[in-house]
Amino acid sequence: MYKVIITAFLLVSINSYALSLTNDAIERGINQTCSKYLGEIEKSYNLNGLNITFVHPESSALLPSLHISSQKYNNGSSTFSATLTPDEEYCYISTVLVTSVNNQSCSEISQLKVEVNPDLQTSSYADGDFTIITPKDNTYQIILTSQGVTGCSMTETRMLWPGR
Template identity: 60%
Template sequence: MRKYLNIVLFSSLVLFINNLNADSLSEEAAKKGINETCGLYLNQIEESYGLNGLNITFVNPNNPSEYPSLHISSKKYNNGSSTFAATLVPDGEYCYLSTIVVTAIQNQSCNEIAELKLQEDPELQSSSYSENDYNILTPIDNSYQIILTASGEGSCTMSEIRMLWPGR
């Protein structure tokens, strides 16, 4: 009897864990009933960032298509981890969104990361604060900002922040 109970508990646990990772952010959001336009934007963002970690969606339980929703995806790497978060705010046929991706990197300093980012895009504007503990990288069009925060010898936390108003 005990063996049967262990098999049932193990099977239930496996099914529960698979359900945590089974749906993409946009699939989970659609199942929970968020605004269709916001769902389309979330799908595009999800594809552009290549999100495929542990996904969680928070919606208003009474009217998810008319209120803001919060979508989170977390992923572990061999040298750190990242957490993506998007807030989607429906407004009729429009949807406003803000995103933040925070990546903790254990084997690169913020200065090394800043140099790589500036090589990728030499037009980025760079500002350093507090004896290089913080570095902010901003493109000319101000469409996003990257904040690099020193988190110890040879490690850095990189936060990329965006606010979008598509269609307006």
């Protein structure tokens, strides 16, 4: 039984790797508005890694769906996740992007982000092990978590209510 489940998961993962998140979502029948937004998100984040999509087996156009893309880099990795919740002609979106780098400290990353956008607000906790970065409009938050001396994990979260 476990061999069948593992084989099925691997086949879905292999198939998902070949498809974009958007194409996979469309093939699985998610709401048209949600798939349009997913395409825009996928393009803006330049997602092209291993993709996995979870949808309700019988009501994929009516119920929330989960879309995950994981990428590997020479200095770390990232995992993107989007939950899409259809509501008639609308679609609510929550995203999480976790990027782990092993050659840059969180303080360096925080400093670079503030140099690019001086309006960002930063707060540090636990002797600098955690830093929260927030723009003035609160459209997203980034949590930097130290991973030793030269490593950092960045977690960016957003909630979107397009059209409302």
